[in-house]
Amino acid sequence: GNDLLAGKRGLIMGLANDKSIAWGIAKACADAGAELAFSYQGDALKKRVDPLAAQLGSDIVLPCDVGDEASLDALFDNLKEHWDTLDFVVHAIGFSDKNELRGRYVDTSRGNFALSMDISVYSFTAVVQRAEKMMSKGGSCLTLTYYGAEKVMPHYNVMGVAKAALEASVQYLAEDLGKDGIRVNAISAGPIKTLAASGIGDFRYIMKWNEYNSPLRRNVTTEDVGKAALFLLSDLGSGTTGENLHVDAGYHVVGMKAVDAPDM
Numbered sequence: 001g002n003d004l005l006a007g008k009r010g011l012i013m014g015l016a017n018d019k020s021i022a023w024g025i026a027k028a029c030a031d032a033g034a035e036l037a038f039s040y041q042g043d044a045l046k047k048r049v050d051p052l053a054a055q056l057g058s059d060i061v062l063p064c065d066v067g068d069e070a071s072l073d074a075l076f077d078n079l080k081e082h083w084d085t086l087d088f089v090v091h092a093i094g095f096s097d098k099n100e101l102r103g104r105y106v107d108t109s110r111g112n113f114a115l116s117m118d119i120s121v122y123s124f125t126a127v128v129q130r131a132e133k134m135m136s137k138g139g140s141c142l143t144l145t146y147y148g149a150e151k152v153m154p155h156y157n158v159m160g161v162a163k164a165a166l167e168a169s170v171q172y173l174a175e176d177l178g179k180d181g182i183r184v185n186a187i188s189a190g191p192i193k194t195l196a197a198s199g200i201g202d203f204r205y206i207m208k209w210n211e212y213n214s215p216l217r218r219n220v221t222t223e224d225v226g227k228a229a230l231f232l233l234s235d236l237g238s239g240t241t242g243e244n245l246h247v248d249a250g251y252h253v254v255g256m257k258a259v260d261a262p263d264m
């Protein structure tokens with residue numbers, strides 16, 4: 001362990017199980033001395049999140065559906081009963097109908113477009129809006145994005161469009177809150193096998209392609225993401241805001257299939 005987050009309090013949103021990116025981040029934060037609270041989406045997840053939170057010494061485990069304003073208000077009202085201030089918040093949440101994470105983007109329905117934008121984009125702004133009020137001493141807000149925002153990736157479709165909007169919102173939020181010492185950043189993670197990722201078509205193929213063609217010739221882990229998050233959430237990131245930090249084994253700099261990559 002280290003003491004990079006000693007005395008700091010952070011809310012982790014989006015923990016579903018021990019494969020979640022939120023879990024890698026939570027472990028890195030706890031290891032750095034942070035006190036943590038967790039929010040989970042629905043009753044079905046509570047029994048998974050309770051023991052994981054306990055493992056990191058946290059008993060603040062609160063429900064929140066980010067698609068619902070009243071539920072978001074309730075989360076922050078609940079949190080205020082435990083803590084008067086908040087130092088950081090991690091938003092590791094996204095959603096789209098998996099039937100539209102295959103096939104053609106052009107066939108996206110209006111309903112799923114709106115839902116994907118609501119849960120995967122607006123919810124971060126809605127969270128930061130509320131977290132800001134508890135960050136009187138400054139703070140750090142973090143969300144998770146993917147390279148499919150910048151370039152066309154197979155099957156990512158409407159989520160690519162949503163992540164592009166999320167990345168733009170990180171920049172606007174960073175400008176709004178910078179004067180108050182609140183930093184807002186994103187991590188663009190390489191493909192990791194999680195519950196959410198299993199909804200994406202041909203995900204195994206995408207992982208193999210990334211492994212063979214990224215400069216580090218491997219996929220990233222939730223531990224890799226956790227370490228980068230620790231930088232952005234702690235004082236190590238004191239000069240960094242509005243940033244999109246790629247934790248993708250360098251894949252985003254590659255312009256062509258590697259000459260040593262096997263045929264797939």
Ligand code: NAD
Nearest residue numbers: 014016020021041065066092093094144191192194195196
């Ligand atoms: P995950 O399934 O473990 O986490 C997704 C979380 O979103 C779950 O905890 C789920 O409960 C939550 N969620 C969905 N709708 C919600 C709602 N309405 N209210 C509250 N919570 C809701 O998968 P993950 O891969 O760890 O995803 C976390 C973030 O990382 C997502 O934004 C995802 O797009 C992003 N990301 C994932 C990858 C990857 O390859 N796994 C790569 C880059 C970015």
